[in-house]
Amino acid sequence: MRKSKELAFSYGFLLPSLSLTLILGIYPIAWAMRYMFYDYKGFGKKTFIGLDNFARVMRDGEFWHSVANTFAYAGGKLALSIPLALLLAVVLNRGLRGRHILRAVFFLPTIVSTAVMAVVFFAIFNAYNGVLNQFLLKYKLIGGAVDWLGADHAMLTVVLVSVWGAVGNYMLLFLAGLQNIPADVYESASLDGANKLQQFRYVTIPMLGPVMQMIVMLAIINALKGYESIMVLTDGGPIGKTNVMFLYVYKLFFPTAGTGAASQIQEMGYGSAVSFVTAIIVGLITALYYFGSKRMNRYA
Template sequence: MNKAKNLAFSYSFLLPSYILTIVLGIYPIMWAMRYMFYDYKGFGSARFVGLANLERVMTDYQFWDSVANTFIYAGGKLLLSIPLALILAVILNWKIKGRNLLRAVIFMPTIISTAVMAVVFFTIFNSYNGILNQFLMKYKLIGSAIDWLGVDYAMLTIILVAVWGAVGNYMLLFLAGLQNIPEDVYESSSLDGANKFQQFRYITIPMLGPVMQMIIMLAIINALKGYESIMVMTDGGPIGKTNVMFLYVYKLFFPPAGSTASTQIQEFGYGSAVAFVTAVIVGIITILYFYGSKRMSHNE
């Protein structure tokens, strides 16, 4: 009786989180799963269309372009942010003066609102009166303004902004892993004649393996899901060059107010189908990475 009472008491603390998960998580997913089989514009009655929405997704070149853009964006973000975070973590793990202040400064971008951060960077990279162009032209580093948010440089610009916002979080996780490596291991290797690079290659990297797997997993998911800063800086433009999957889904549910009358109609039915396919793509990539990393761990 006491055991059952204690169990009920424990679950009562979890009840609010269960309710929030059901209301804000499970119910919206079930709602979207239902309406992906309907032609529903957000008003009036929903018309059952079967698999028509999914068939439309398969031939929607704008969506598949957004998938390709997402892979470019995610790949660039991962290739830059994870090595940079590891290097910063190693440096700031040394006993150098002011390292706590440097850690706080590098971590600061992760707690700044994404929208605020994107607005700041928009003013920096603005093609006409942006701070970066003014600085480069003032010191004669460029002859004319560079269109950082134009066709040629927009993807690179949003990747750099994403790296700035993410590297502090990954650095902190790497620092936690580094501080769990015993100093005795490094001291023993020094006595055996290992230099700093050899210690990093044969001790630090292998012992950071589990932490690195977790960081890469988080980085992949966050990169594939990211769209907020892109929406503020480029809104998927120019000509769809920075349009990513989740931004495309968002626009189907909440079309831009400044768009033409023909594109202001909310497409809940088709948007639900696109969201489902997007979730499947993210899920497949996550499972493949998890399976691959698990096999690599076992082989080691």
């Protein structure tokens, strides 16, 4: 009887979160999976068309271009944010004066709204009256205004903005991992003649392995799913240069006045099929990394 009461009490605590997961997580997925097989514009009649939506996905050049953009965006973000976060964690793990304030400063972008952050960076990178161009022109570091959100620089710009927003979170996780490494290990390495660089290479990196594996997985998922700052900064433009998978899906469900076929017509049915394919791509990339990293750990 007592065990039953404890079980009921435990489920009572879980009920609010389970309800939210059901309403906001499972139900929308089930809803989207239902409409994958229909020609449905979000209003009026829906027509069952079987696998036609998936056949359309396979020949949708704009979608596959967004997949390529996503890989470029994710690759750039990972290549910059992970090493930078590790470097900051190593530096701030030392006994520097004011290190706690610096940790808070670097972590602050993580808790700032992505939309607000993107609006601020739009004002910085604006080609005509942006803060960055005004600064560079004032000190004659550039000959003329640079269109940071134009076709030539847009991808690099959105990657840099995403790195600024993500590096603090990964830095904090690296810090937690560094603080769990016993000092005795470094003392032993020092007695064996290892310098600071060798200690970092042969002690710090291997002992951060499990933490590194988790951080990289989180970074891959977040990079592949990211689109909010891109939507504010470039809306996927110019000429689709920064249009990523989830932004393409968003425009199918919520069409805007932007450019590109996905932004003109609301297509719930086709959007559901695209979102399903997108989820499979993200899942496959994550699974490949997960099993690959586990195998590397096994033979390390």
